Amino acid sequence: MTDPSPTPVAVAPDPSVDELAAATIVFGAHLGLARGFVRHLSTSGIERGLLGPREVPRLWGRHVLNCAVVADLMDPGATVVDVGSGAGLPGLAIAIARPDLELHLVEPLERRVTWLNEVVGDLSLPNVTVHRARAEQVVGQVSGDYVTARAVSALSTLAGWTIPLARPGGEVLAIKGRSAGEEIEKARKIIRKLGGGPAEVLVAGAEVLAEPTTVVRIPVRIP
Numbered sequence: 058m059t060d061p062s063p064t065p066v067a068v069a070p071d072p073s074v075d076e077l078a079a080a081t082i083v084f085g086a087h088l089g090l091a092r093g094f095v096r097h098l099s100t101s102g103i104e105r106g107l108l109g110p111r112e113v114p115r116l117w118g119r120h121v122l123n124c125a126v127v128a129d130l131m132d133p134g135a136t137v138v139d140v141g142s143g144a145g146l147p148g149l150a151i152a153i154a155r156p157d158l159e160l161h162l163v164e165p166l167e168r169r170v171t172w173l174n175e176v177v178g179d180l181s182l183p184n185v186t187v188h189r190a191r192a193e194q195v196v197g198q199v200s201g202d203y204v205t206a207r208a209v210s211a212l213s214t215l216a217g218w219t220i221p222l223a224r225p226g227g228e229v230l231a232i233k234g235r236s237a238g239e240e241i242e243k244a245r246k247i248i249r250k251l252g253g254g255p256a257e258v259l260v261a262g263a264e265v266l267a268e269p270t271t272v273v274r275i276p277v278r279i280p
């Protein structure tokens with residue numbers, strides 16, 4: 058009897074022609090590391106449930122490139138705290154695109170932290186530190202010029218987890234979707250109470266991506 062369901066073989070997806078053109082600009086000399094990151098996401102990342110298998114064809118466009126372009130909003134040499142990194146998004150994508158930045162990934166789930174440390178070790182990324190913690194637990198221990206987050210929580214909750222990790226004069230850069238403006242409205246009071254200035258919606262990657270990234274930027278006041 059023949060086996061009707063051969064075991065699927067996990068392979069790292071190649072970027073499409075457009076994605077490769079964008080990735081060459083976004084990652085430059087570090088494109089090989091970005092390929093390595095995509096390989097980890099599409100193999101062990103999927104096997105261990107950090108991403109769903111349906112995401113594999115969208116890894117370059119919707120995930121890695123979409124996240125990496127947020128680095129365009131950051132000054133050289135800055136420190137970045139990524140809250141709720143999960144599968145390293147956006148934290149590892151930014152760290153690969155911009156080796157001049159120092160990244161702190163804050164993630165509470167052990168399984169995810171183990172995977173993140175494996176990827177950081179395998180790709181030999183010297184600019185990344187992984188912290189196993191909830192954001193609220195590292196206030197006063199970890200801080201950054203920028204605090205990033207994607208798909209972690211609604212802005213009214215996320216503000217309380219991110220603003221306290223930003224240095225005075227720093228910024229929260231939250232990747233959001235079409236609801237960005239509405240979320241800002243709902244979070245306006247709490248942002249002000251936490252020391253955040255007026256939030257705005259920005260677009261990152263418009264020159265290189267067909268679907269650029271929507272980012273909510275919250276400046277953090279100097280007391």
Ligand SMILES: C[S@@+](CC[C@H](N)C(=O)[O-])C[C@H]1O[C@@H](n2cnc3c(N)ncnc32)[C@H](O)[C@@H]1O
Pocket residue numbers: 140141142143144145146147163164165166169190191192193206207208209218
């Ligand atoms: C839906 S996942 C998104 C992961 C990743 N940012 C992405 O875009 O693929 C949300 C992540 O936030 C983490 N998380 C939830 N609450 C958190 C908190 N208070 N502090 C830090 N991370 C948190 C979860 O463990 C999970 O890994």
